[in-house]
Amino acid sequence: MTDYRPPIAEMRFIQDELAGLPELARLPGLEDATPDLADAILEEAGKFSAEVLAPLNRRGDVEGCRLEGDRVHTPTGWKDAYAAFCAAGWNGITSPTHCGGQGLPDTLGIAVKEMVCAANLSFSLAPLLTAGAVEALLTCASDALKAVYLDKMVAGTWTGTMNLTEPQAGSDLALIRSRAEPQPDGSYRIFGQKIFITYGEHELAENIIHLVLARLPDAPPGVKGISLFLVPKYLPRPDGSPGERNDLRCVSLEHKLGIHASPTCVMAYGDQGGAVGYLLGEANRGLEYMFVMMNAARLGVGLQGVALGERAYQQAHAYAHERRQGRDAVSGEALVCIARHPDVRRMLLLMQARVEACRALTYYTANLLDQAHHLPEPGARRTALYMAEFMIPLVKAGSTEMAIDVTSLGIQIHGGMGFIEETGAAQHWRDARITTIYEGTTGIQxxxxxxxxxxxxxxxxxxxxxxxxxxxxxxxxxxxxxxxxxxxxxxxxxxxxxxxxxxxxxxxxxxxxxxxxxxxxxxxxxxxxxxxxxxxxxxxxxxxxxxxxxxxxxxxxxxxxxxxxxxxxxxxxxxxxxxxxxxxxxxxxxx
Structure with missing residues (x-):
């Protein structure tokens, strides 16, 4: 597998010329997002992604995760890399400053997130889910819950998950059976099983905060009867440190086509009397709140498609300029690099063009979200939000379908060697294949x-x-x-x-x-x-x-x-x- 080269020049061109980053820096609260700061951040993020995360990508694919008892162990090097990631401040780059984030616009932060995804997709999923959980807490958590959980999740000391799917309830969330029983102290006891929970259990962080959809005893049927609960792995002590282990556990890990280093867990809640949980927002509005997290995740998954397409293109480009075979169609020169053959050039250019188009759409959508949060006039903010929401299914579905096509072309350019795992070309396609499925299939989009x-x-x-x-x-x-x-x-x-x-x-x-x-x-x-x-x-x-x-x-x-x-x-x-x-x-x- 070739080294990853962060495409900083291409990113900065799109940020400045197509995604309106210079204009954002004129809005209240975003004045720090200057070109000089953008250059410095992307340069440092590029170094971290290329030097720390990218070398772990192949190892993670081969080694995978393992479950021992109810404990999940991530691949060698993962824990140190995650600690370095958080220490550098990358986890909270776009989170608000009042909870420890850097408060930078999504239009700038999205380039950093692309680098992390491209360097190591499996690694990137833990910060992605945590960022979505932070957005959900900012939207609907009580001040008391925010005070306990937000700062630690923004710092990455605690990670977050989203728990929607159950064995009998895939995309049809009306079929959810997990239940929540109210307790005299205002908490709830959560019972049920959730599947496909990304980073549901791991050793990277000192606590894992699960956002769980469940039903109250008097809930109406269907999706109108779903509430959202915060369920920590460890119950925080009064000083905020992790205390008693909650009644939840990982009962199995899925064996997957790709993203082997990302633990996909089956989670059981309440086997020993009920997992302690706390209601987020109002009862029976859980799906509405979860969509805040889901929209962030869908934009993030679209970005994964861009990142995988870029990584596959870089590898195919390097291979095509190294591999020598055949004659030049015009000069007749023998044993030329295959990049000289017109059809290979066609595939390389098509890969590059499709990645760049989807990158532009993704960054443009991030800019619309920034406008929706920071424009001074309410009507303009509402228009920007509607435009961003319109674009999110295009970004999620379009970029991920592109990734499958582009990573497949990367294998094609490698020829028979693309079908051999050691080259790494196949991993990009295997990792990409889930992206059109999770967080809502292309049909759902x-x-x-x-x-x-x-x-x-x-x-x-x-x-x-x-x-x-x-x-x-x-x-x-x-x-x-x-x-x-x-x-x-x-x-x-x-x-x-x-x-x-x-x-x-x-x-x-x-x-x-x-x-x-x-x-x-x-x-x-x-x-x-x-x-x-x-x-x-x-x-x-x-x-x-x-x-x-x-x-x-x-x-x-x-x-x-x-x-x-x-x-x-x-x-x-x-x-x-x-x-x-x-x-x-x-x-x-x-x-």
Whole structure:
């Protein structure tokens, strides 16, 4: 497996030119997010990721985790790496300063998180889940619970999990059976079993804080009767240190296709009289609160797709420039590196273009979340939040589906050696395969986009994106020379397909619901394709501006132009076919 090179220049270009980091630094509370600080943070995060985390990735895949009794042991080197990660402050980089975080914008922090994911995906899952749990506590925990738990979770001294799934209740949370019994002291006793709990048990932190969905005795049926509880592994003493072991344990570890070094636990609550838990927020609003954590996790999983795509691309690029085979198609030179062969170049450029498009979408969405928290005008904050929520299923599903495709291309470029585990190319694909499944499958993301995002405001948020993409098209078509106007024409056709598909879904929702549901994933794919093309077009415009200004690094900006053209010619034409699938394909899968 090749070394990981953090793509800092590419990240900073997207932050500054596409994700609006300089503008964020003008908002109240974000004044510290200057270009100099961004450069310094990414430089240090890159060193840590490349030098500490990346060397453990292969070892973790081979060694995996082991369960001894009810204790989980992570791979060799994990505990030291986690301690160093927390000591450097990376765990709380975007958390509020009042609970010990650095308070930096998501638009800056997301690049740090990408590096951690790319260097070692299995390692990154513990901080990812903890960050989501912190968001949930900030949203709905009492001041008393915040005082005990938040600072330690932001520091990483205590980690967090989310406990939704049960053996009989996968994506259908209405089937949850875990129960919570109220106690005279205001606490609850939790009983039940949860599966697929990432980092549900480990030795990295001194305490593990589980956020558990369960039902109260008088809860109404279905999802309206689910409450959210905080259930610590160790009950804190009055001084805040971990005390008595709670009535919960890991009863088994899953043996998985990938992410071997991330312990996926089956957790049992209440075998010895009931696990002590504390209600978060109001009763029967647990799913609503958990969605705060879930949205953060979905954006994080989309980022995992970007990170795995980047890692696979770097490895394939290195291999293609080392492996010598065949003749150059033009010069006839023998035993050239396979990167000289046009089809291999095509695959490498397609990998790079798709990763960059999804990175831009992910960072752009992080910027919208920053705006939703920091813009001074309430109406503008609400618009930014709606736009971010619209984009999250696109980022989650689009980036993870991309990761499967791109890591598969990486194996293809390696040829037979890609099928051999020792090269490491296969691990990227194996690790990527879960990303389209956990935190909501691609089908769930598509239904979320259609019913919770597109239809909640009768398409008003979608029309904001249509307008902004149209403005980018106008800029492209007004540009001198043939290339940018041609890119604008391709993007215009793709946008037209997305708009037509949106209109068809809205018109036929009532009388052709099964067909609409069957078309949800193709519609999502269409939206991702167009939005990715939009970001690549914006990249091309920014790169052209830098070249016109006489940039001292012209090759970097010429590459941005090349990748935009690759995306426009290889990805955007798929929009027309996806429109046909949306409009006509659903009726053939009815019944």
């Amino acid at each position: 598509a239904n979320d986009l259609l019913f919770r995002k597109l239809l909640r405001d009768t398409g008003a948020t979608a029309k904001i994106f249509f307008k902004e993409i149209s403005q980018t098209i106008a800029q492209l078509k007004a540009s001198p020379g043939p290339e940018l106007p041609r890119l604008g024409q391709r993007l215009e056709k793709a946008l037209g397909a997305w708009m037509q598909a949106t209109e068809w879904l809205g018109t036929h929702l009532r009388e052709q619901l099964p067909a609409v549901l069957a078309s949800a994933v193709p519609y999502l794919t269409l939206a991702v394709t167009v939005c990715g093309g939009w970001q690549m077009a914006r990249s091309a415009l920014a790169a052209t501006r830098h070249l016109d200004q006489g940039s001292p690094n012209p090759d970097f900006y010429r590459t941005r132009l090349q990748l935009a053209q690759i995306y426009a010619t290889h990805q955007l034409p798929q929009a027309i076919g996806l429109l046909e699938t949306v409009v006509d394909g659903g009726r053939f899968v009815e019944g």
